[in-house]
Amino acid sequence: MPTELAAHASSTPFAGSAPAATAGSGSAPFAGSETAGRLQRVIGDLASELPQLELRVPSVETREYAVDASTRTRLANLDLGPAVAFPVSAEEVQAVVRAAARHGVAVVPRGAGSGLAGGATADQEQLVVSTERLNRIVEVSPLDEVAVVEPGVINADLNRHLEPYGLFYAPDPASWDISSIGGNIATNAGGLRCAKYGVTRESILALDVVLADGSLVHVGHRSIKGVTGLDLVSVFVGSEGILGIVVAATVRLRPVPVARRTVSAFFESTAAGADALSAITRSTVRPSVVELFDSRTLENIDQHTGSTLTARGGALLLIELDGYGIDEQSADLRAALEAVGGLVTEESVEDGEALWELRRSGRGFDPAEWFAGGDIAVPKSRIPEMFAHFPVVEERFGVTIGAVAHAGDGNLHPIVTLRMPEGADPSVVPPQLHDAASALAQFALELGGTVSGEHGIGSSKLDLAALELSDRNRAAQHAIKRALDPAALFNPGKAI
Template identity: 70%
Template sequence: MAATAPVSEPTSRISALADVLDDLAANFPNIAVLAPSVETIAYLDDAATRRARGDAASGPAVAFPATTEEVQEVVRAAARHGVTIVPRGAGTGLSGGASATAAQLVISTERLDRIVEVAPLDEVAVVEPGVLNAALNEHLAAWGLFYAPDPASYEISTIGGNVATNAGGLRCAKYGVTRESVLALDVVLADGELITVGHRSIKGVTGLDLVSLFVGSEGVLGIVVRVTVRLRPIPVARRTVSAFFDTTAAGASALSAITRSSVRPAVIEFLDGRTLANIDQHRGTDLRIRGGSLLLIELDGYGIDEQFTDLRDALEAVGGRVTQETDAAGQALWALRRGGRGFDERSWFAGGDIAVPKSRIPDVYAALPELEHRFGVEIGAVAHAGDGNLHPVITKPIPDGADPLVPPAELHEASDELARLALSLGGTVSGEHGIGTVKRELAALELSSRSREAQLAVKAAFDPFDVLNPGKAL
C-alpha cells in the first residue's frame, strides 16, 4: 500500500480507450458509460488501495452494462481496440483486485442488480453479480432461508465481488466459504462469449470443475454475470456466548478445547487483548475489565442448550469465564466485533489476512510481541478462529509532519514476516481477501514456480491476450 505516484499513461493507450468509448457510443448508445474524468477517480481504487493513492487528475473509463448482452458488447469493444478491462463490484475489496489505471476500462456490475429467482424448494437463488450480499439475505428472510457467506463487508459488498474473491466471513467455519455456496455461473469470457458452468442441482461432476475455478479468480478468467447460489434454512435457534480469559495466550490456547469437544459453533471469533483495548478506547466500552482476551461465539441449530453445556464445560476447564449473553447484549458484542477496529487517522495502518492450521493460532499470537518489538509497531489481531484465519492489524502513530500516505517500511516488513510465519506453520498468505495487486509478492512466497506456471497456463487458456484484469491475482 505504498503511495502510488500518478503515472502518465502512454498516449496510444489513452487514445485506444477513447476509441472504445466512440465505438460504444456509435453502436451501443444504450450502454451507460463514463469517460475518464475527475468523476471516475473513485474507480481507480478499491478499499485496499484508496488510502495510498495521492492526487489523481482523472480516473479510468467506466461502463455500466445492465444486461448480459451489454457486458458482452463492452468486452468485445474493448477487445477490438486492445483495451484491458477491470471488472468491478462495489469496490470494497481489500487486495487491490478492482484497482485500475486511467487507461483501462472498468466494467461495473452496479446495474446488474436483479434477484432473478428464489426457488425455496430447490434451496437456490439466481442473482446478478451486482446484488449486495445483505440485500439478498433481506430478500430471503421471507422464505426462512439465508445465504451463508458473510464477509465483514456484507452490507456493502456484492455477490459478484464475493464470488471473485471467494469471500469468507464469520460463519464459514460451519457453513463454508463462497465456493461452497455457488452452484452455477454465467460468465462472459475475454472474447465476449458467454459460458454457463455448473448446474442447478446440488451435486454434479460432469467435466472439470470450472465453477470452482472461476470462484476466487478475481476477474482474470471472465466476468461473472449471473450466479446460482445455494441457500440454507435459517436455524431454529441462535445464541451468543462470550468467554473471557485472563490473557491473550490463555484465550488462544482455549481454541483447542472447542476442537476437542463435539460442539461446532457457527461462529468463533477471537479478540486479543490489544484489540479489546482498542475497542474500549474508541467505543467507550470496558471489555478489558471483563478479561484479557475474548472468544465470541455463536451457537445455532437444534439442541442449543446441550450445545451450550458442552461448550461451557470445555471452556471453563481451560480457565474461561463463560456467559450466555442475552439477545441485546449479544448483538452489542457482535456490533463491536464487526465495527470495532475503525480506521484511526493518526496512525499508519497495515491489515493482514493470514490463515494457519487451527492448532497453530496460539503460535501466531505468541509471535506478536517479538514482532512488535523488532519493527517498532503495534499488532493486534482478531481471528475467525474456527478456520484459523487471522486478521492482524499493524499500526504505528504518525509523527507530526510525516506523510500519512507514506507509511514506514517497518509496517510492511512486519506484515511480510507474519505471512512468512503463516507459511512456516502450514498456512497461507491470504485466507479470504485475495491477492489482487497488493499481495502479489506474498503470493510469490507461497506458490512454487511450477505452481505459478500452472496458474498462468490456466489464465492463458481462458484469456490468451491478457485482457481481463491484467496483473492481478497471479
C-alpha cells in the same frame, strides 16, 4: 465501517456520482497516447452499438473507480479516473468486452469496490466494467434451496430478500452490508460463519461468465452433485476477475436455524484465549461462528467505541451457536470453556447483537499512526503459535500488532501499527511496517498456512503470493489465464 474494511482504509496492505457521458459527446479529457486512442475507439464503438449504455469517460469524477477500499489514499494523487461502463444485462457486458477486445483495451471488472487487496484498481487508459447495476435476484427456489442472482446484488440484501422463505445465504464477510455477491465470488470471501458453513466456494453451484472474447459460458450445475468435466466453478471462484466477468450465480441456500445464541468467553490473556480454542474442537459442539479478540483488539475497541470489554478480561472468544438443541449445545460449550478458565456468559439477544456489531465495526485507527493489515490463515491448531509470534515481530521491527481472528477456520486479521514521529509525512510509510506484515505472512506459511485467507492477492500482495506459490504452480496458473484470456486484457497485474 466493517472491521476488515476499516483495517485498510488509509494504507496499502502489505506493501460518487460522476457525470454520465455518451461516447460521441466530444473529445475525452485524457492524454493522447496510443492506448488512450484505443480507448476512445472503444467508447465510439459502444456509443454506436449500445446508445442506451451509460458510459463515463476518464475524468476527475471517475477517480473513485480507480481504487478500492484498501487503496483510497491514492485518490489524492490522481488527476483522472478510468473510463467506466455500467451494463444492465449480460448481453451488454458481452458487447462491452467485445469492443474492448477488438481494440486491445484492458478491462477491469468491479463490484462494490469494497475489496481489500487492490483487486479492482484501474488507470485512465483502462475500461472498468461495473456490475453494480446487474443487481437482480432472478429466482428463488425454496424446494431446490437455490437462488439465481446477478453479481451486483449486495450480500445483506439477498438475505433480507430470503427471510420470507425461511432461507439464508451463509457466507457473511464483515462487509456483508456493502459488499456484492460478485465481489465475494471474485475473492472467495469468507467471513464469520465459515466455521460451520464454509467460504463462498461452498455456496456456489453454477456461474454464468463472460469470457475475454465476449462469449458467454455456463459452468457448474443447479444440482448439489455434479462431476461432469473439470470443476470450472472452483476455478472462477477466487480468480479475482482475471479469467472472466461473472454475470449470474446459482447459489446454495440453507434453512434459517430454529435458534441462534451468542456465547461469550473471556480469558485472562491472549494466550489463554487462543489455547482455549482446542477445547471447542475437542467438544461435541460445532459453533457456526468462533471469533477471537486479542488483548490489543479489546483495548482498541474500548478506546474507539466507549465499550468496556477489557473490564471483563484480556481476551474474548465470541461464539454463535445455532440449530436444534441450543440449550444442550450451550451447556456443553460452557463446560468445555469453563474447564480451561473461561468466564462464560450466554448473552441476551440485545447484548449479543451489540457484541457482534463491535466485531464488525468496532476497531478504529489513530490518525497519528501508520498501519497495515492482512488476512493470513493457518491450520486452526496453530493459532496459538501465530499469536505467540506477534511479540517476536514487534521487537524485531519496532511495531505494535493486534488481531481479531475467524478462529473457527484459522483466519487471522492482524493490524500492524507504528506511531508517527512529530512532523512526519503520513503518506511516507516506513518500510518496517511492510516488512513486519511480510514477516507475519512468512511465519503463517511456516505453520502450513497461507498469505491470504479471504481478501485475495489483488495488486497489493503479489510479492507475498510469490512466497507461497512454486514456480511450477504459477506457470500452471498462467497457462489457465492464457487459455481463457490470451491477450491478457482482463484485470492485468492482479492475483497471479
